[in-house]
Amino acid sequence: MEFQKTPGWLDWYARPSRPRFQLPAGAVDAHCHVFGPGAEFPYAPERKYTPCDAGKAQLYALRDHLGFARNVVVQATCHGADNRAMVDALVNSDGRARGVATVRRTITDRELQDLHAAGVRGVRFNFVKRLVDFTPKDELLEIANRIAPLGWHVVIYFEAVDLPELWDFFIALPTAVVVDHMGRPDVTKPVDGPEFELFVKFMRDNPNVWSKVSCPERLSVTGPQALDGERAAYRDVVPFAKRIVEAFPDRVLWGTDWPHPNLKDHMPDDGLLVDFIPHVAPTAELQRKLLVDNPMRLYWPEEV
Numbered sequence: 063m064e065f066q067k068t069p070g071w072l073d074w075y076a077r078p079s080r081p082r083f084q085l086p087a088g089a090v091d092a093h094c095h096v097f098g099p100g101a102e103f104p105y106a107p108e109r110k111y112t113p114c115d116a117g118k119a120q121l122y123a124l125r126d127h128l129g130f131a132r133n134v135v136v137q138a139t140c141h142g143a144d145n146r147a148m149v150d151a152l153v154n155s156d157g158r159a160r161g162v163a164t165v166r167r168t169i170t171d172r173e174l175q176d177l178h179a180a181g182v183r184g185v186r187f188n189f190v191k192r193l194v195d196f197t198p199k200d201e202l203l204e205i206a207n208r209i210a211p212l213g214w215h216v217v218i219y220f221e222a223v224d225l226p227e228l229w230d231f232f233i234a235l236p237t238a239v240v241v242d243h244m245g246r247p248d249v250t251k252p253v254d255g256p257e258f259e260l261f262v263k264f265m266r267d268n269p270n271v272w273s274k275v276s277c278p279e280r281l282s283v284t285g286p287q288a289l290d291g292e293r294a295a296y297r298d299v300v301p302f303a304k305r306i307v308e309a310f311p312d313r314v315l316w317g318t319d320w321p322h323p324n325l326k327d328h329m330p331d332d333g334l335l336v337d338f339i340p341h342v343a344p345t346a347e348l349q350r351k352l353l354v355d356n357p358m359r360l361y362w363p364e365e366v
């Protein structure tokens with residue numbers, strides 16, 4: 063099938079630089095996606111955007127170029143609940159990738175077991191309205207209760223303004239809960255203001271909640287962008303991510319978010335994006351927890 067990209071779509075950065083920051087041995091890119099390719103793995107009819115193709119070979123070439131050892135491939139919304147592209151990436155990774163799926167309540171136990179065998183270790187619940195249609199909370203809770211015995215967790219993606227309304231649902235989840243991109247803080251607001259304090263309280267009060275301190279390129283308002291050799295990009299996001307890393311060093315993850323769906327104004331150089339990491343995790347110990355120990359505990363617990 064032929065797909066037309068969403069008008070204005072930005073493709074991933076073709077020749078990323080090599081990071082200056084040397085990733086610790088065994089580092090995990092704990093948030094990235096594959097898109098199609100659409101001819102092999104068609105995009106979902108209910109999708110809200112049509113991306114460029116970004117397949118597993120390109121993802122794993124980037125992994126090697128940047129110096130990561132492993133990936134966590136998160137189901138992208140453009141594939142809906144059809145997990146075939148993500149699963150194909152996992153089973154062709156030599157055991158170096160695990161995944162997060164999107165499932166409906168109609169999924170069978172057998173299908174869940176097959177996903178587990180392929181390397182899936184979580185499901186994603188998405189509350190960002192521009193990306194997905196609404197799924198009733200009773201359906202999501204039913205799914206969470208079914209995946210809990212598999213040892214999986216729930217990844218949640220939401221906007222900061224929606225946290226108060228979603229709070230009770232989130233704290234009822236029976237598994238570890240991993241927040242995408244710090245719950246999308248508005249970084250023009252103070253890092254110690256009421257909105258981000260609520261997110262910090264959410265993590266403090268609920269020891270099963272983890273956060274990805276990812277996507278500065280998405281959250282940043284004043285940059286500077288990770289382009290043209292800029293090694294200290296997205297300075298406005300640093301205080302937010304650093305605060306979370308220092309307060310909850312054992313419950314944070316980092317990922318590239320490659321191929322960066324839906325960016326509007328620029329596409330980052332992924333090598334320069336990796337150079338963001340030491341600004342938010344300034345010590346070797348914090349870096350090891352963020353990039354190795356934490357993702358290994360969540361995604362490869364049998365090796366820890």
Ligand SMILES: O=C(O)c1cc(C(=O)O)oc(=O)c1
Nearest residue numbers: 137138139140193242323324
């Ligand atoms: O903010 C986004 O547009 C976005 C989209 C997706 C997805 O479509 O799955 O995933 C992300 O992590 C971020």
